[in-house]
Amino acid sequence: MAIDDASIPAQPLRAMTHHRRSLSPAERLDWLRLIRSENVGPVTFRRLLDRFGSAGEALRALPDLARRGGRTKGVRICPKADAARELEAVDRFGARILGTGEPGYPALLAEVEDAPPLLLMLGSPHLFERPTVAIVGARNASLNGCNFARRLAVDLAETHGFLVVSGLARGIDTAAHQGALKGGTCAVMAGGVDVIYPPENDRLHAAVAAQGVVVSEQPLGTEPQARHFPRRNRIISGIARGVVVVEANQRSGSLITARLAADQGREVFAVPGSPLDPRCAGTNGLLKDGAHLVQHAGDVAAVLEGLAAYEPAGGEPPSAPPGPPPDPSDSQRGKVLTCLGANPVSVDEVIRQCQLSPPVVAMILLELELAGRLERHPGNRVSLLYFG
Structure with missing residues (x-):
């Protein structure tokens, strides 16, 4: 089951369809x-x-x-x-x-x-036709942790046919890419696909670009900033059916990836470690919260291969408006504003409190966001931005 399975409902994968088209x-x-x-x-x-x-x-x-x-x-x-x-x-x-x-x-x-x-x-997008799994973990990983991640990636990519996704960071990420290089790997960058970070992974970046695929949402030349990494992590978890955390302390960014994976309805896996090693505190905590325990690649494959026949359709770029957008009144905008504040609130709660239709509330929130007055948060929550 996914982490915190009782509180986060699973999102079933729909059967694959092939109604996808290219943008002009x-x-x-x-x-x-x-x-x-x-x-x-x-x-x-x-x-x-x-x-x-x-x-x-x-x-x-x-x-x-x-x-x-x-x-x-x-x-x-x-x-x-x-x-x-x-x-x-x-x-x-x-x-x-x-x-x-x-x-x-x-x-x-x-x-x-x-x-x-x-x-x-950059590389081969056709690799995304394969089932995907992410392997992430500590940058200051132990030698044993890196060796385990590398072996796990080899087995998942070459024996079980998975595309292994990670973030090209030091430690566990690097080991995962190295292990999956021959079988298939994807590196998700926090900066541009042409900006190598950390710099010592220049050869690995070139190898992944040549044999696998490198992706980013940032423009070419973008230097990675601290704020980019959590956003990069939601791409890592979003691409994958499941996320395996090999080593992570209690404040590790890998735990953010695990939380995002759970929120997205993905499976969360963790490798157990010694309670005396702080680099294992995060992974052991994930196991206590319901993550799948991993001792070898078969533990991951047994869960994820059951989903192999199902994928989401991926959607099709909209080509025609669904109908005229609502035109909210000033009084309706006022109602929505009274429900918003500095603390995030769910959009569903705004709809209930205002007693307005969802399309009208959505349009008002859209107007506020484009005006720079609204911030969106995970879990479909929003807050009002104050200035001055």
Whole structure:
């Protein structure tokens, strides 16, 4: 079962369908402009496409939406020339940009609410057709921990046919990529796909790009910042059916990945360790919370191979608006604002308190976010931003 199975309901994987289509060049340009525009994150991007049916229509609606949300100055929209230059740079580098719903975009990741609308990929996207599993853990891992992660990755990739996903960090991540290099591995970068971090993994990065696939939601040339790593982690867990944590202390970023995996309905696995080693405190804690115990690759495969016949459809890029978006009144906006504050509250609770329809509340929240007045949090929660 997944970690905290009693409190986080499993999200069943749907049977695979093949109704996926590629974006046209014009659509890809509009998608890139939209996600690079001010105050547009992955969740907002998806909401805009749900409301307006296309990125082009959403771009045209942005200024008015931000104004209605209380924006007093114009919202910055990514210029067409800037997006075109980025696409050209990606092509020159030998990478590609794939959108949710396109062939080659990881189908499991596409089902995550805050999935990147566009992923930069360097290498072989066809590897995402294989079942996927993530292996993560401590950067200051023990020699035994690294050896175990490397052997586990070899067995999962070569014997059981999994694509092994990790973050190219020091320690366990590095060992996992090394072990799975021959069988198939994916490195998810916190910065651009062309920015090697840590620098000593330059040869490993080149090998993964040549034999596997390197992905990122960040533009080329982006240097990884601290805030990028938790966002990188939700891609690692979102791509995979399950996440294996080999070593982690109680404050490890790997535990964030495990929590994200549980929230996304993925299976969580942990390798037990000595209670005397602080690098095992996090993994032992995961086991106490209900994670699957791992002693060898068969423990992982036995759980995940049962899901092999099922995958989400991955979605299809919206091509037509579902209907005219609601036009909230000022009194309705006032009701929603009274329900919001500095502490995050669930959107469902806002709907109940305001007694407004979900589409109206969603539109008001969208306006506030585009105006820079709303912050979204995990678990479909939102809070109001205060300035001054």
